[in-house]
Amino acid sequence: MNRRAAALLLALGALLVALPHVAGSYALSVATLILYFAYTGQAWNVMMGFAGQLSLGHSIYVGVGAYAAGALFFHYGIGPWAGLWLAIALSVLIGLVIGFLAFRFGISGVYFALLTIAFAEFTRIGFDHLDWLGGPGGMFLKVAQRDQIDLANFRGPPIMYYYAMLALSAAALALCAWLLRSRAGYYWRAIREDEEAAQALGINTFRWKMLAVTISSAMTAISGVFFAFYYNNLFPEQIFNIGRSIEIILGPVIGGVGTLFGPILGAAVLTLLSDGITEALAAFGWEIPGIKQVLYGLVLLAAIMFMPHGIWPALARRIGVDR
Amino acid sequence: MSAALEVRGVSKSFRGLRAVHDAWIDVPQGAIVGLIGPNGAGKTTIFNMVAGVYAADAGEIVFRGRRIDGLRPDQVCAAGIGRTFQLVKPFAGLSVLDNVTVGALHRAPNVSAAKKHAAEIVERLGLGAKREQPASSLTLPDRKRLEVARALATRPELLLLDEVMAGLRPTECDQMVEAFREINRAEGLTIMLIEHVMRAVMALAQRIVVLHHGEVIARGAPGEVVRDPAVLGCYLGEETEV
Numbered sequence: 422m423n424r425r426a427a428a429l430l431l432a433l434g435a436l437l438v439a440l441p442h443v444a445g446s447y448a449l450s451v452a453t454l455i456l457y458f459a460y461t462g463q464a465w466n467v468m469m470g471f472a473g474q475l476s477l478g479h480s481i482y483v484g485v486g487a488y489a490a491g492a493l494f495f496h497y498g499i500g501p502w503a504g505l506w507l508a509i510a511l512s513v514l515i516g517l518v519i520g521f522l523a524f525r526f527g528i529s530g531v532y533f534a535l536l537t538i539a540f541a542e543f544t545r546i547g548f549d550h551l552d553w554l555g556g557p558g559g560m561f562l563k564v565a566q567r568d569q570i571d572l573a574n575f576r577g578p579p580i581m582y583y584y585a586m587l588a589l590s591a592a593a594l595a596l597c598a599w600l601l602r603s604r605a606g607y608y609w610r611a612i613r614e615d616e617e618a619a620q621a622l623g624i625n626t627f628r629w630k631m632l633a634v635t636i637s638s639a640m641t642a643i644s645g646v647f648f649a650f651y652y653n654n655l656f657p658e659q660i661f662n663i664g665r666s667i668e669i670i671l672g673p674v675i676g677g678v679g680t681l682f683g684p685i686l687g688a689a690v691l692t693l694l695s696d697g698i699t700e701a702l703a704a705f706g707w708e709i710p711g712i713k714q715v716l717y718g719l720v721l722l723a724a725i726m727f728m729p730h731g732i733w734p735a736l737a738r739r740i741g742v743d744r
Numbered sequence: 745m746s747a748a749l750e751v752r753g754v755s756k757s758f759r760g761l762r763a764v765h766d767a768w769i770d771v772p773q774g775a776i777v778g779l780i781g782p783n784g785a786g787k788t789t790i791f792n793m794v795a796g797v798y799a800a801d802a803g804e805i806v807f808r809g810r811r812i813d814g815l816r817p818d819q820v821c822a823a824g825i826g827r828t829f830q831l832v833k834p835f836a837g838l839s840v841l842d843n844v845t846v847g848a849l850h851r852a853p854n855v856s857a858a859k860k861h862a863a864e865i866v867e868r869l870g871l872g873a874k875r876e877q878p879a880s881s882l883t884l885p886d887r888k889r890l891e892v893a894r895a896l897a898t899r900p901e902l903l904l905l906d907e908v909m910a911g912l913r914p915t916e917c918d919q920m921v922e923a924f925r926e927i928n929r930a931e932g933l934t935i936m937l938i939e940h941v942m943r944a945v946m947a948l949a950q951r952i953v954v955l956h957h958g959e960v961i962a963r964g965a966p967g968e969v970v971r972d973p974a975v976l977g978c979y980l981g982e983e984t985e986v
């Protein structure tokens with residue numbers, strides 16, 4: 422990282438730490454959402470951006486993580502700090518099953534992506550039939566007082582959730598930066614670029630792909646735990662929805678797949694864009710059904726056409742920092 | 745001389761097409777052996793069987809006294825065999841140095857040691873000025889050099905080179921020949937090379953094996969092989985670059 426990049430990152434960090442003290446409650450909820458997608462996008466990026474394994478079913482890890490920690494709290498009053506470990510363990514287990522099936526039997530590329538979608542869909546259907554978890558009617562966590570911070574049960578005012586998500590995003594950035602510079606980072610990128618050549622250089626591609634899945638699913642499970650305790654209601658139809666998986670990957674795709682900062686920038690751009698369009702439409706008084714989605718889609722299309730590698734690589738070059 | 749690599753009666757068919765049939769090849773420890781023959785003779789297929797990409801239909805492959813047929817490509821690399829690909833396979837999005845660092849990591853204890861080793865090899869193969877460029881920006885001859893650099897970085901005892909001189913100018917070809925000779929002499933690296941550029945084969949190889957329609961039709965010292973009527977008939981008579 423060069424000097425300028427370090428300075429910019431520090432400035433951004435300071436800004437984000439100070440934000441709750443200047444922003445209103447609406448802005449704070451938008452910022453929390455951005456950080457949520459920044460974090461989850463980084464988790465997905467480990468698998469696809471670094472190791473080249475396209476998952477279109479990441480909602481499965483969010484959902485399983487959310488339900489695991491949520492159920493412990495709902496049924497036994499066990500707080501998320503313990504639930505987190507169950508969430509991670511179950512998500513990683515599912516990731517390893519998917520990875521084992523795919524990588525042992527040579528399922529790759531789009532077929533791998535299809536397998537990830539299939540797993541998420543099956544899980545959604547399965548959860549619809551799990552009455553213990555509320556089935557299609559959903560599971561609702563008891564909302565505590567919002568004015569006092571109860572860290573043990575992760576209950577408190579919006580500012581607590583904001584800082585939690587900020588800490589997670591920053592930790593994910595540090596972890597990803599370290600991973601990319603490590604042996605794993607070199608091996609993953611080699612596998613991403615050309616798996617046969619990677620194997621010829623002595624890389625046990627099965628093992629390293631499984632590691633990428635493990636880290637990515639574990640990180641995403643934490644998103645799920647956050648989701649459960651932030652929104653307090655979980656529905657299989659929503660949380661395992663393929664739309665949710667797409668939502669997760671849009672940030673990194675628009676920001677720059679495989680880059681460190683792309684998922685963060687992408688999350689910010691997309692969330693602000695979506696909000697901006699809503700407000701602009703309201704301001705102009707346009708009420709055409711679907712117009713928001715059309716405009717959103719057009720902007721995405723333009724971004725991908727003009728910056729096929731994402732916004733971050735293009736921006737990084739312009740402001741003179743490394744990618 | 746003991747054999748480093750022994751290919752014993754190996755055969756391989758692709759959907760009924762006989763690519764290699766009952767091939768026997770010995771590569772002595774520390775030697776440089778050339779494998780020549782017309783296009784489609786089965787040369788690359790033999791490399792792919794040695795490297796663990798294809799399983800042989802019949803026969804055995806022994807490296808330093810141990811059977812390696814049945815191993816995966818990464819296990820073959822770990823056993824001490826490095827290989828290049830005829831159709832080059834650079835890690836296109838990575839820099840030249842990072843490409844070679846991936847190879848160097850195979851034996852290096854950590855990333856910084858690997859980078860250091862990789863930098864030396866990049867320099868040795870004349871890619872020093874381009875080390876920070878993405879591999880996708882390299883010309884074909886440079887990509888071939890990168891193939892060699894990456895394979896060498898794994899510190900192999902046997903190096904399999906598949907047409908790495910193709911497209912090089914004569915002076916560049918001579919430089920590469922010199923580099924291989926030097927590594928062979930200084931480090932005792934055993935080399936088996938597939939090559940159409942006879943200038944390089946004649947300069948490097950102590951022994952040559954000629955393959956035609958998947959079968960070995962001649963073997964021996966370079967001087968003898970190029971005068972062999974069978975070899976002249978099927979191969980050297982026609983499309984040879986000298």
Ligand SMILES: Nc1ncnc2c1ncn2[C@@H]1O[C@H](COP(=O)(O)OP(=O)(O)O)[C@@H](O)[C@H]1O
Pocket residue numbers: 758761762763781782783784785786787788789790
């Ligand atoms: N993966 C493959 N699938 C089908 N046929 C193949 C495959 N690899 C090689 N062949 C065929 O095997 C024969 C030998 O090919 P190859 O070993 O590449 O020859 P060479 O390297 O001597 O030019 C050719 O007829 C080629 O078409």
Ligand SMILES: [Mg+2]
Pocket residue numbers: 787788789830
């Ligand atoms: Mg060939």
